[in-house]
Amino acid sequence: MTKAIMIQGAGSNVGKSLVVAGLARALMRRGLSVAPFKPQNMSNNAAVTVDGGEIGRAQALQARAAGRDAVVDMNPVLLKPETDTGAQVIVQGRRVATLKARDYGSMKAQLLPSVLDSFHRLAQGADIVLVEGAGSPAEVNLRRGDIANMGFAEAAGVPVILVGDIERGGVIAQMVGTHAVLPDADRNRIKGFMINKFRGDVTLFDEGVAAIADHTGWAPLGVLPWFPEAWRLPAEDVMDIQSRSGGALKIAVPRLNRIANFDDLDPLKAEPGVSVEIVPPGRPLPGDAALVLIPGSKSTIADLADFRAQGWDIDLQAHVRRGGHVVGLCGGYQMLGREIADPEGLEGPPTRVPGLGLLDVTTVMQPHKRLSLTRARAVPGGEQVEGYEIHLGQTEGPDRDRPWITIDGRPDGAQSADGRVRGCYLHGLFAADAFRAAYLRELGGTTGDTRFEAGVDDALDALAAHIEASADVGRLLSLAEPVA
Structure with missing residues (x-):
């Protein structure tokens, strides 16, 4: 019984x-x-x-x-x-x-x-x-x-x-x-x-x-x-997200007002050669970060407005001019584009707003929410990743001709011409040890034999x-x- x-x-x-x-x-x-x-x-x-x-x-x-x-x-x-x-x-x-x-x-x-x-x-x-x-x-x-x-x-x-x-x-x-x-x-x-x-x-x-x-x-x-x-275990409450000091490679993460699906940060925090700095509102993005990672958002357009209100858009442009890398995941990916349109008012009044302009893509919000457990492969290394998609909106544009991953053989995500700005909808890709190690090496970091999923168990x-x-x-x- x-x-x-x-x-x-x-x-x-x-x-x-x-x-x-x-x-x-x-x-x-x-x-x-x-x-x-x-x-x-x-x-x-x-x-x-x-x-x-x-x-x-x-x-x-x-x-x-x-x-x-x-x-x-x-x-x-x-x-x-x-x-x-x-x-x-x-x-x-x-x-x-x-x-x-x-x-x-x-x-x-x-x-x-x-x-x-x-x-x-x-x-x-x-x-x-x-x-x-x-x-x-x-x-x-x-x-x-x-x-x-x-x-x-x-x-x-x-x-x-x-x-x-x-x-x-x-x-x-x-x-x-x-x-x-x-x-x-x-x-x-x-x-x-x-x-x-x-x-x-x-x-x-x-x-x-x-x-x-x-x-x-x-x-x-x-x-x-x-x-x-x-x-070492995924946190659920935004108030439990903490910076973690580790190695010399710094990753800066702006704490969006409606940050969502921030479990993407957990595998990065587990790397001994990486320091993850959660940047709260009122503080600038650090100038010594190798990577700025813009996480998911429950209200992308509102969080984009708040991102600008914090002056983070100016900090981000300076980071890119210094040769820094940028990753946007899900809502963060949408923010990096040229424009976000919400014609049906799914996130508030119908509107069309300029994005951060670091990727040549545009996003249109659509009523259907994509919910999917997904397997993919990285481009160009071919490392296998597993994650999930959970988002509104469809993103299109020239930078999608340079995909970051492939899902069932079809290209997905986008990269800038120099490869330093990237985005996609797939959450969880950093949990794949081989993919994470390859990307951190690309940023100039060192990696050990960290096994993230085994570490959670x-x-x-x-x-x-x-x-x-x-x-x-x-x-x-x-x-x-x-x-x-």
């Missing part, structure tokens, strides 16, 4: 996603069939699934930890912010609407049947479903119509484990405060708790664990020390061991309940 348990957080960014990933790998190594599930996620860092939809990047990582292919049922509702007040709504892998936050609030209850449908379908092929919440159940103002935390747990009859983040301070108040503000039914659904991100001697918090248990009656399941290898194994050593996984399993 399939069982389920839900990991919720006492706040945002407490480490729920990594805890679920680590548990998934640990339970898989115990011989269990594990399925990760998140009813509702909010992220512009999406993954394309084998069944042709899109889900949050964290659920794709959790699927990998569990030894499964990622499918849309693992994250039936995905919100992709386009503005400060509105987001694209993806249901079971497909876009259904773009809504303001208030309008989505009134729509949530209508999505519960789809969420439960995905949950029960996923449960049919698993011994245990590990459910991840979103934000915190302590946000009682969002309880009505909730499908992300206690609303889902109640509807599906799933017990809850609460995770607190001690790094932020005040973790006792986080946990006891959550207990205090929850209504009785929700409070009683929480069966145990864990403390995450502890630095130092965990025994120093023994009295704190006892205090939380005394005030709440929840079972203590362990204190998880800080996991130093977390940087090694980090997941280390995370599983980390959790097994510090948490009472057996007791956690005993708290899981059969799926009704």
Whole structure:
């Protein structure tokens, strides 16, 4: 009989996603069939699934930890912010609407049947479903119509484990405060708790664990020390994107306002000969970078306007004059062209705007979103790469006669005449070790024998061991309940 348990957080960014990933790998190594599930996620860092939809990047990582292919049922509702007040709504892998936050609030209850449908379908092929919440159940103002935390747990009859983040301070108040503000039914659904991100001697918090248990009656399941290898695993939240100092070859990445699918940076950060500098708004692009990489964007035209507002367009022109290289991926590729047209108003009012003019291509936004897991070969070296496409828009122009990759034998992407400015729609190409090494050598860098994909699996194994050593996984399993 399939069982389920839900990991919720006492706040945002407490480490729920990594805890679920680590548990998934640990339970898989115990011989269990594990399925990760998140009813509702909010992220512009999406993954394309084998069944042709899109889900949050964290659920794709959790699927990998569990030894499964990622499918849309693992994250039936995905919100992709386009503005400060509105987001694209993806249901079971497909876009259904773009809504303001208030309008989505009134729509949530209508999505519960789809969420439960995905949950029960996923449960049919698993011994245990590990459910991840979103934000915190302590946000009682969002309880009505909730499908992300206690609303889902109640509807599906799933017990809850609460995770607190001690790094932020005040973790006792986080946990006891959550207990205090929850209504009785929700409070009683929480069966145990864990403390995450502890630095130092965990025994120093023994009295704190006892205090939380005394005030709440929840079972203590362990204190998880800080996991130093977390940087090796793909991040989902834009706030988790960090610069990483390594070798002499510097890659500068402007942090776009609606940056999307920034997992392209992870393989570059893993290279010991490379330093990746995330450039926040208000700071110029560094003059000593060998490469400026413009990542994907959820709102290309708005992010292009913000790129100019930061003065980065001027910095980029100076970088090119100095002989620097530029790569644009997906939305970044579109920005590098001569023009972007949005005649149907897919990203806002219908408009036509000049691009950065570094590639002789133009892009027209189109309603159909391309979602595809893709294999390709690099030009001219022929290195095989695997990645995914997730974009609106069609790009054409003379520089496409100099493709960067080929997909099923057809040319794709574009290069400038001197080859120093390149772009394409394929995310994930830098994860291919041979391709990444060849390109970094072209930039003048040195590469070792970095095996990126193997490194991700090694980090997941280390995370599983980390959790097994510090948490009472057996007791956690005993708290899981059969799926009704």
